[in-house]
Amino acid sequence: xxxxxxxxxxxxxxxxxxxxxxxxxxxxxxxxxxxxxxxxxxxxxxxxxxxxxxxxxxxxxxxxxxxxxxxxxxxxxxxxxxxxxxxxxxxxxxxxxxxxxxxxxxxxxxxxxxxxxxxxxxxxxxxxxxxxxxxxxxxxxxxxxxxxxxxxxxxxxxxxxxxxxxxxxxxxxxxxxxxxxxxxxxxxxxxxxxxxxxxxxxxxxxxxxxxxxxxxxxxxxxxxxxxxxxxxxxxxxxxxxxxxxxxxxxxxxxxxxxxxxxxxxxxxxxxxxxxxxxxxxxxxxxxxxxxxxxxxxxxxxxxxxxxxxxxx
Numbered sequence: 001x002x003x004x005x006x007x008x009x010x011x012x013x014x015x016x017x018x019x020x021x022x023x024x025x026x027x028x029x030x031x032x033x034x035x036x037x038x039x040x041x042x043x044x045x046x047x048x049x050x051x052x053x054x055x056x057x058x059x060x061x062x063x064x065x066x067x068x069x070x071x072x073x074x075x076x077x078x079x080x081x082x083x084x085x086x087x088x089x090x091x092x093x094x095x096x097x098x099x100x101x102x103x104x105x106x107x108x109x110x111x112x113x114x115x116x117x118x119x120x121x122x123x124x125x126x127x128x129x130x131x132x133x134x135x136x137x138x139x140x141x142x143x144x145x146x147x148x149x150x151x152x153x154x155x156x157x158x159x160x161x162x163x164x165x166x167x168x169x170x171x172x173x174x175x176x177x178x179x180x181x182x183x184x185x186x187x188x189x190x191x192x193x194x195x196x197x198x199x200x201x202x203x204x205x206x207x208x209x210x211x212x213x214x215x216x217x218x219x220x221x222x223x224x225x226x227x228x229x230x231x232x233x234x235x236x237x238x239x240x241x242x243x244x245x246x247x248x249x250x251x252x253x254x255x256x257x258x259x260x261x262x263x264x265x266x267x268x269x270x271x272x273x274x275x276x277x278x279x280x281x282x283x284x285x286x287x288x289x290x291x292x293x294x295x296x297x298x299x300x301x302x303x304x305x306x307x308x309x310x311x312x
Contacts, residue, residue, distance in 0.1 A: 001112050002250040004038070004101035005269055009276025010245060011041035013237050015087065018049025019074045019294035023286040024278070025192050026077065026185065028096035031282060033188035037273065038097040040116075040244040042237055045085040045092065047072055050207045053080040053143065054183075058301045060141035062209045071207060074294045075304070078181035078192065081143035084204040085194060089224070091236050093117070093244065094192035102189055106182075107151055113191040114154070114180055120195065120243035121156065121177070124236060126228050128156035128177055135173075135221075139213045142204070143179050144222045154178040157223050175223035195240065197233050198224040248272050 016024070021043050028039040049072040050061065056075070060082070066073050071084070085092065095113050103109045121128035135148035148155065155174040180193030199222050201215035225231050245251075249272055278286070293299045 001115060003248040003270065004097060006098075006101065007037040007271050007273075008248045009037045009039055009273040010241065010248075011039060011276045011278070012241060013042040013044055013091075015044045015046040017047060018045055018051060018072045018085065019290045020286060021045065021049075021092070022051065022074055022076060022294045023289035024282075025094045025096065025190050026289055027278075027282045027286045028094065029185045029188040029190040030285070032096045032098050033186040037276070038095075038101075039276070040095050040248060041093065041276075042240050042244070043092045043094070044087050045072075045090075046087045048084065048086040048203070049074060050082055050084050051076045052082045052300070054078060055303055056082055056141060057303055060209055062207055065206045069203070069206070071203075073207075073300055075300050076181070076192075077183050077185070077190075079183075080179070080181050081141050081146055082208065083143045083179055083194060084200065084207050086200060086203070088233060089198050089200045090194035090196050091233070091240055092192065092194050093240055094190060095244075096188055096190045099184055099187050099189050109189060110152060110180070110182060110191070113182065113189075114152075116240070116243040116247040117154065117178055117180060117193065117195065119246065120236075120240040123239040123243060124225060124229065124231055126156050126177075126225060128154055131155045131174065131176075138217060138221060139208070139211055141208055142211070142213070144176050144204075145213055145218070148176060152180070154180070155223075156228060173220075175221055177223050177225070195236070196222060196224045197231075197236050198226045245272065245274060 032038045047070050050066060052075040054077055102112060131148045131150050131153045137147040139145040154177055156177040157174045178193055178195045182189055182191035199219055201218040205211050205218055225236055249270060
């Protein structure tokens with residue numbers, strides 16, 4: 001499957017604080033819903049940031065550690081557990097598209113929008129796919145340490161033997177390499193995620209209060225691209241961007257060619273601006289969302305849907 005027809009833009013990797021990155025994802029969804037271009041983009045987190053899942057309990061955060069280490073904390077509109085991001089450790093992407101153009105069934109839509117993620121790993125020579133069997137939860141507040149489910153969790157690495165103990169966390173097993181999530185807002189779907197480039201276990205765990213998981217156990221569950229091949233982060237970003245472009249224009253999954261997609265009768269076309277950018281109005285809207293939501297104490301430090309700070 002390929003991306004829906006229509007106008008698209010690619011916005012290449014930008015370094016911004018986490019609250020602004022989350023605001024721009026929301027703005028991209030608003031633009032798509034209003035008839036503007038759909039957006040695919042890559043981005044980088046500077047400074048480092050812990051993003052909380054939509055209903056995550058703020059008491060699971062080690063606020064003192066985050067303040068001491070200069071780590072931003074914001075809350076996503078997507079569910080799941082918290083994820084620590086930094087400028088090197090992951091490669092972030094997002095896709096914003098009109099809801100009417102993608103499957104209404106959540107899992108079908110998720111698998112469609114994850115196609116460029118899997119293609120990016122293929123381009124890097126990394127054997128990644130959805131986990132074949134469920135793996136048990138290690139620590140619920142952390143996204144990467146929750147139960148791994150065949151429907152949506154992406155893992156990579158060697159299959160290996162589990163050994164006599166049958167321990168599902170042994171290094172020989174395939175480990176989680178990407179976290180992806182989506183939500184619908186104002187007639188648009190936004191999916192965002194992080195592909196792990198390098199595992200920063202100590203800092204990731206340090207953002208959580210009283211985590212029972214050790215750095216060794218974290219590395220037994222999570223793998224980075226730098227462990228699986230001689231890959232520079234710049235190459236990883238380039239592979240993600242190339243996979244997003246190929247998916248939009250209909251060249252993914254090994255198909256060749258270089259051009260915009262057009263149906264046989266010319267009725268289904270896709271036009272991609274490969275040097276896309278935000279409009280001034282979008283940047284103003286994003287700054288407004290940063291102040292009213294993504295840096296707002298009520299949004300970040302309460303649990304939406306329970307104690308205040310609810311979403312749209």
